[in-house]
Amino acid sequence: MNGEGKVVCVTGASGYIASWIVKLLLLRGYTVRATVRNPMDTKKTNHLLTLEGASERLKLFKSDLLEEGSFDQAIEGCDGVFHTASPVSLTVTDPQTEMIDPAVNGTLNVLRTCAKVSSVKRVIVTSSTAATLSINPNDVVDETVFTDLSVYLAMKAWYGYSKTLAEETAWRFAKENGIDLVVMNPGNVIGPVLQPTLNYSVEVIVDLINGKNPSNSFYYRFMDVRDVSLAHIKAFEVPSASGRYILADPDVTMKDIQKLLHELFPDLCRVDKDNENEVGEMAYKVCVDKLKSLGIEFTPIKESLKDTVVSLKERCLLI
Template sequence: MDHGMVCVTGASGFLASWLIKRLLLSGYHVVGTVRDPGNDRKLAHLWNLEGAKERLRLVKAELTEEGSFDNAIMGCTGVFHMASPVLGHITDPREEIIKPAVNGTLNVLRSCKKNPSLRRVVLTSSSSTVRVRENFDPKVPLDESSWSSVELCEKLQIWYVLSKTMAEKAAWEFCNENGINLVTVIPSFVVGPSLPPTLCSTASDILGLLQGETERFKWHGRMGYVHIDDVARCHILVYEHEEAEGRYLCSSTVIDNDELVSVLSARYPTLTIPKRFEQLGRPYYEFNTTKIERLGFKFKTIQEMFDDCITSLVAQGHLSIP
């Protein structure tokens, strides 16, 4: 079945690659934006996807260049905006993280505005835009009506969270003013197989945890987790579902680090998974995901996401199980 043409920004990324895989399997024609379409090593995993030779086109676009998404987006009925600024060593967070995240999002949306065929934009946000706040009742699960506090993010200097929150807010403002049909997907920490051969920070954090590192994971404290395939399927569901509107939390299970490592150690006794973590005193919270579940969505379990992730890490030679 031909579903028409959609654009995916930041096509070579961890999540975007998996979404493209799912879109191609569903019969879509996909235009993916990348920084360098000639980089065969970085893009080989996309060309190897089923349906890619027939229905995938990769074009050059830069988040920071005004108008650079015009060609990719023109003629598409849907746009999945997943590209986010590449984070290196940061000296000026406002200039290097926040501005590119907000301006990059607005850049993509300005190109969307020029496209008369556009039906809907799906923006990938993050559960960090929901959970960083003071004085919430831990007995009431957080839902789509919750927003992270900009002031608290600034005070704690959590620039990534601030960039995601401000970018999503800017998107809502722009789309409301310009009559663009926007839906946002708000995934928690994404776990699952990595199609790109080089691991993104999310996947390398998990690899570190499985190899006994506590440093990067200790900042999680309590965290929501979700299977990468669920996030991709959720994007397609809210794109295709006529009545879908607003924000959609996409998270399977919220658990503490200690609980997570005991589940993983029981399942993978030969891996050097840390036994416990120092407690950072993070507030207890749960997510209420009934909004996406009402569209008929069912989430995979924590075991499934880590099983699939570990199988992929072993297959790609990043991990060996004694």
């Protein structure tokens, strides 16, 4: 139990990745302070409160990304902070208010608190492979690649823009304030869901089952939520961990996912197998040597997909 006696904070704890981080932290013996928008909303928090170890070592805190100082109480006395809270949406009416402010100012809000709490030894921020995008198909993408913000501005791709800008802001603030920051850049995350609602990355699988092709699907790389969550925790636990980590299986593309869905769940898939060539595919390579140095092994994608769909069925989320 690596986490025995240690106290950590997880922001946006009711989210998909964050819920798994909380689950694994509790299993490793950590005491967890979980921030949510409304601790009294049992529909969004009950899955956390019923986790193994939650009754003894989990406490919920009310926090708002845009409210200065609202993370102070949750972070005070913590050894580490996992900042996962950030809006995820591809349909945006007001990009500044809906995406950019919560992502950028929310990250700064959390980091400002971390800077003044002396017990915090390391901060793990969840970014995205959206911040490591290359538009050159011949490139090998690794942790040195930062997406050119002008690309997202031109595309009006506000999620990618907000994640990239938030990460750049985090690095700048951490450097200026002496924070030990590690950033995780996950691709499209799949695997069993703990929360009661459908999240964007798993909705991609639902779309594929329903015969819809997700937008910009040729950029997608996938990784199991259990591996992503463990990678976050290892980034906190391994003293030598530093910088950024791309969390994506380099060998799995959208076409592979579509093909496997047909193999595993032929009765569910509503699209004819001949249509699978409609899904675009990007040729760029992803280097994950750095991630492997944390001791992370990839869950086979077939297993991830199977577990994803089974859990969606259990929660009646296949729509």
